[in-house]
Structure formats: C-alpha cells, structure tokens
C-alpha cells in the first residue's frame with residue numbers, strides 16, 4: 001500500500017512515516033514548499049505522480065489563537081484545501097482519510113460528544129476545520145473524517161513539550177482546570193489511521209466511511225494533563241513543578257475553546273474494533289522517548 005500524507009514535519013505525518021516504515025507501508029509526505037495547501041494548484045501534480053492507494057489529509061493551520069487574526073489563510077488551508085484533496089482522491093478513485101478536531105463542538109454538552117452531535121464551533125480554527133469536513137463530504141462519499149483532540153507526541157510542538165520546557169525555568173505553573181478533553185498520542189493516531197487505510201482500500205462497505213471520533217481513552221483537564229507530565233518527569237529525575245489550577249477566564253486567549261470536548265470512541269470500536277490506549281499509558285511512552293526510562297528502571 002502506498003499512502004500520500006499532507007504535512008512534512010507535523011506530529012501526525014511524522015508518526016505515520018515512522019510507523020509506516022516499521023510496517024513496510026510506503027508513506028510519502030508532501031508539504032511546503034512544493035505542496036502548499038493555501039495554493040490549491042500545487043496539490044494535484046505531486047499527489048498524482050506518487051500514485052497513491054489512499055490520501056491522508058493531515059496538514060492543517062493548527063495555530064488556534066493565531067487563526068483568529070488570519071481567518072482567510074486558515075480557511076484556505078483547513079477548509080478549501082481538504083475539498084481540493086477530496087476532488088483529487090475522487091478523480092483517482094481512491095479513498096481519503098482526513099483529520100479533524102474536537103474543536104468543531106461548542107463544549108456545552110454534559111456528556112461525551114458522539115459523531116451524531118451537531119457541530120457548533122466557537123473559534124475560527126473550529127469553523128475552518130468544519131468547513132473542511134463539509135467540503136470533503138461534498139466532494140466524495142469515499143472518505144473517512146477522523147476527529148481527534150489534544151494531540152501530543154515526541155515530534156513538533158505540543159502541550160507536553162511546552163510544559164517540560166516551561167518547567168525548566170519555573171517552580172510553579174498556572175494551568176487551566178475547567179476545560180475537559182482527551183489527550184491523544186500521535187503515534188496511536190498513526191496506528192489507527194493505517195488500520196483504517198488498510199480496510200478502506202480493500203473494502204467498499206459504506207459503513208466504514210463517514211465521520212469517526214478517535215481519542216486516547218480516558219479524560220482529563222489541561223491542569224490534570226500538566227500534573228501527569230510533571231509526575232512522569234519527576235519519576236525520571238526531573239525537578240518537581242507545582243501546577244496551580246486556574247479557571248479559563250484567568251488565562252484569556254484570542255480564541256475561545258470548548259469547556260468540554262470529550263469525544264466518544266464507541267463508533268470506531270464498533271465498526272473497526274479499534275480503541276486507542278488510555279492517554280496516561282501513551283504519555284508514559286512519550287515521556288520515555290523524550291526523557292528516558294524512569295529512574296531505577298532500564
């Protein structure tokens with residue numbers, strides 16, 4: 001199987017490359033400067049030349065706060081480019097897998113969000129990602145839209161690496177404690193995407209298509225996530241950092257974020273028999289890769 005993935009140095013595209021190599025699956029990453037999602041005319045040539053069996057649309061404008069002041073660029077990259085990618089996939093008669101976000105939801109629901117819940121994004125990032133979902137669904141029925149959340153990994157920029165960096169110079173950190181979500185490990189996302197890709201290239205069943213939620217099992221808050229990071233760091237000989245839980249209004253940001261963006265993984269479990277590991281298990285793997293084994297263990 002040959003897969004074209006958009007993005008060159010991002011968390012998920014890098015994880016796909018690493019896992020693909022280990023599994024003997026050819027993963028071809030396309031990205032800047034040759035393939036620019038904000039310039040749709042740059043997409044078709046390199047993708048067609050790669051002769052893929054499936055396209056994975058991973059690259060995105062992911063700077064949630066900056067998107068508030070760069071709405072048209074975010075729309076071009078997150079909204080219009082996925083539509084163009086889906087038209088290319090349709091022309092090639094191959095499936096497209098596309099990554100979307102928990103931030104398509106408003107966050108007011110009491111329980112976990114199901115795929116059937118109505119999106120109502122509260123940020124430019126969320127609105128542009130929802131536009132991408134809709135443009136893909138319009139372009140081809142042969143799609144799998146995978147909404148994930150709170151992505152972290154040893155690669156790129158993410159919350160875990162930010163906490164570890166800030167912890168080097170601080171003894172205490174204020175972290176928002178009233179937003180709830182599901183941290184998700186990019187190598188786990190890659191594992192799931194490769195399983196989904198293998199299924200959809202060989203099986204035309206419409207039940208395998210559509211929108212699916214994919215997150216690490218369990219849930220936490222940003223403050224709980226930070227505490228787990230520092231706990232893991234201390235177990236590896238790092239210094240203790242105190243996490244002070246604060247409310248969202250004490251940490252104003254340009255973009256609004258949902259108070260609850262927990263996603264149910266039941267549909268994916270039912271249709272694909274696929275569940276990601278609990279987030280704190282994956283966090284151990286991430287910290288082991290970033291910081292080494294816990295002290296006293298090999």
Ligand SMILES: NC(=O)c1ccc[n+]([C@@H]2O[C@H](COP(=O)([O-])OP(=O)(O)OC[C@H]3O[C@@H](n4cnc5c(N)ncnc54)[C@H](OP(=O)(O)O)[C@@H]3O)[C@@H](O)[C@H]2O)c1
Pocket residue numbers: 006007008009010011012013031032035036037038057058059060061062077099100101102129147148149150151152156157
């Ligand atoms: N990160 C999260 O917490 C999170 C949460 C929910 C959903 N998601 C979704 O999951 C997917 C993967 O996220 P991620 O964390 O792996 O993203 P990431 O680490 O921020 O990587 C984004 C990738 O997109 C590329 N890119 C940005 N603008 C581009 C353009 N104009 N043309 C071509 N490539 C461009 C970046 O390239 P450069 O590095 O060269 O700019 C980078 O390779 C995205 O679709 C995102 O919306 C992420």
